[in-house]
Amino acid sequence: MPHFHVEYSGNLEDRIDMAGLCECIRSTAAEIDTFPMPGIRVRATRVDHYSIADGNPDHGFIDISIRLRAGRSDEVKQDAAQQIFEAAKAYLAPAFSQYSIALSLEMRDIDPDLSPKTGTIRDHLGPSTQET
DSSP: OOEEEEEEEGGGTTTSOHHHHHHHHHHHHHTSTTSOGGGOEEEEEEEOSOOOTTOOTTOEEEEEEEEEESOOOHHHHHHHHHHHHHHHHHHHHHHHTTSOEEEEEEEEEEOGGGOOOOOSGGGGSOGGGTTO
C-alpha cells in the first residue's frame, strides 16, 4: 500500500504537467517489486503559500513523500526510492533546464499496527493482477 504524495509550489502549475508526473511515478512504481501495484496511490497537492531560498518567487519545489508499510530491508527501500527519484528527475529534466526547481524525496515506513486498511480495488482488477 505505497502512497506517493507530491507537494509542489503553485508557480509550477503552468510549467509542469503534474498529472503526467503522477503517472510517471505510478508507472515506475508498478514496475518495482516492492510496491504492490493494487496498493499504489499517487496524488499531487499544489502549495500556494511558500518561501524558498532567497525569497525569489521564481524558485519552485517538488517534494515527493512515499509512505510504505514497514517490513522491507533498508537496501530494498533505498533502491526503490532511488528508482522513483531518477524517474521523476528524468520527467522533470525539460523544466529543470528552464526554471529554478528543488526536487526532494523521502520514504517512510507506516506502522501496520497503527494503520488499518480496507478496500475493494483488488476486486475490480483483472485476473492477471489479483496475485500482486
